[in-house]
Amino acid sequence: MGKLIERLLDASRSGVYRSPRAEPIMDAVRGSALSLVMIRAQGKEALLTQIAAELDFPDWFGQNWDALEDCLTDLSWRNAAGHVLVFEEPQPEEPQPGDDLGVLIDVLHSVAEYWARRGERFFAVFIDPPRALALPDLYVEK
Numbered sequence: 001m002g003k004l005i006e007r008l009l010d011a012s013r014s015g016v017y018r019s020p021r022a023e024p025i026m027d028a029v030r031g032s033a034l035s036l037v038m039i040r041a042q043g044k045e046a047l048l049t050q051i052a053a054e055l056d057f058p059d060w061f062g063q064n065w066d067a068l069e070d071c072l073t074d075l076s077w078r079n080a081a082g083h084v085l086v087f088e089e090p091q092p093e094e095p096q097p098g099d100d101l102g103v104l105i106d107v108l109h110s111v112a113e114y115w116a117r118r119g120e121r122f123f124a125v126f127i128d129p130p131r132a133l134a135l136p137d138l139y140v141e142k
Contacts, residue, residue, distance in 0.1 A: 004028040004139050008084060008123060014116040016108045017138035018128040022086050024139065025125060034121065035080035039087045044100045051085070065103055072111040072122075082121025105135070 005028040007013055019025060022038070029036040041050040048068060052061050055078065057071045075083065085108075108124040115122035125138050 002028060005032060007139065008032075008034060008082070009121065011082070011116055011119045011121045014082075014112040014120070014122045016105055016112055016124045016126075016135055018126045018131065018133050018135040019086075019138045020127070020129045020131070022088055022125075022127050025084065025086055029084055033081035034084055035078060035082070036084045036086065039085060040089050042089045044103075047100070047104060055083075065107055069107050069110060072107070073114045082123075083115075084121075084123045084125065087124065087126045105133075 004024060008025075008028060009032070026036060037051075037054045039047065039050055039054065041047045045063070048063050051057075051068065052063070052071070055071070055075070058077065061067050061071055105124075105126075112122045112124065123138070126133055126135060128135070131137075
């Protein structure tokens with residue numbers, strides 16, 4: 001088993017990360033019981049809509065940050081050993097508190113901590129080749 005899938009199977013490492021490319025993550029998850037969702041939208045409305053569609057959120061999803069956190073900390077309707085969300089669209093420079101990217105990252109951190117405390121896997125990974133986001137690397141390419 002590769003080091004990347006070992007990391008993704010370790011619930012204690014649930015969190016928000018960056019990666020230079022999506023392909024190694026897709027390859028690592030292939031054949032596992034982890035759910036992989038690719039998000040390619042930018043901007044609050046488009047992000048919330050795509051996340052809701054990809055994760056089959058219930059009809060009561062309110063299209064706001066609080067409702068996103070509520071749904072991501074439930075996911076009872078998804079049958080998976082854990083969840084890996086990969087955000088692929090180019091991201092702007094360093095997120096600022098209160099901007100959409102900054103709020104999204106804050107929500108994802110909170111959700112990952114929630115799942116880690118329960119021994120469940122939840123990873124949010126931003127594809128960031130220039131390493132502009134102040135997030136830890138999911139893995140280091142050799």
